[in-house]
Amino acid sequence: MKFGFDIDDTLINLREHAFHLYNKKLNKNVELDVFHSLKTLEIHEAFGLTSKEGGSMWNGLLEEIYYTSCLPFPYVVETLQELERQGHEVYYVTARPKEHGERTKQWLIENGFPVHENRFYYGMKDEEKIHIIQELRLDYFFDDKPAVLETLIDKPIKAYAKSNSYNQHLNIPRITCWSELWDIIKKDK
Numbered sequence: 001m002k003f004g005f006d007i008d009d010t011l012i013n014l015r016e017h018a019f020h021l022y023n024k025k026l027n028k029n030v031e032l033d034v035f036h037s038l039k040t041l042e043i044h045e046a047f048g049l050t051s052k053e054g055g056s057m058w059n060g061l062l063e064e065i066y067y068t069s070c071l072p073f074p075y076v077v078e079t080l081q082e083l084e085r086q087g088h089e090v091y092y093v094t095a096r097p098k099e100h101g102e103r104t105k106q107w108l109i110e111n112g113f114p115v116h117e118n119r120f121y122y123g124m125k126d127e128e129k130i131h132i133i134q135e136l137r138l139d140y141f142f143d144d145k146p147a148v149l150e151t152l153i154d155k156p157i158k159a160y161a162k163s164n165s166y167n168q169h170l171n172i173p174r175i176t177c178w179s180e181l182w183d184i185i186k187k188d189k
């Protein structure tokens with residue numbers, strides 16, 4: 001089968017990584033429980049920043065956010081490797097900007113993810129992911145972002161939300177930990 005994955009906050013814990021970088025940069029010590037209760041994908045509210053200030057902060061730190069020590073979620077690397085070992089195809093579909101596509105691909109490879117040159121897509125808008133997903137005829141797609149998931153609900157694809165505080169309102173199947181994937185596949189058979 002063909003499995004498609006968003007990257008940020010689906011496979012890797014990017015917002016939490018950025019949250020620590022914001023604390024460091026702003027010389028603050030905002031607690032992690034504030035982070036976990038955020039109902040927005042953006043994290044600036046936790047630091048009392050406006051959306052504009054948050055945007056500048058994110059863009060100013062983008063290099064560090066994307067390419068330093070962001071942690072993959074538990075079990076994700078071994079789960080994706082096992083999918084490939086079993087003969088499935090693993091695709092990545094990320095809205096990261098075009099200029100970050102190739103380096104992001106390298107970062108994934110360096111961090112142990114199985115990446116094929118022709119199964120890596122980037123630089124599209126959130127609402128455009130659906131077109132790539134349909135063209136590739138993916139069987140499964142996993143994402144965290146409401147704007148993307150909303151385009152997949154009721155489409156002939158098994159779409160799952162990587163569960164997070166900001167996507168709880170969506171009526172869509174969800175995965176909390178990557179160790180659950182095998183049960184999901186079994187159940188869908």
Ligand SMILES: [Mg+2]
Binds near residue numbers: 010144
């Ligand atoms: Mg994401």
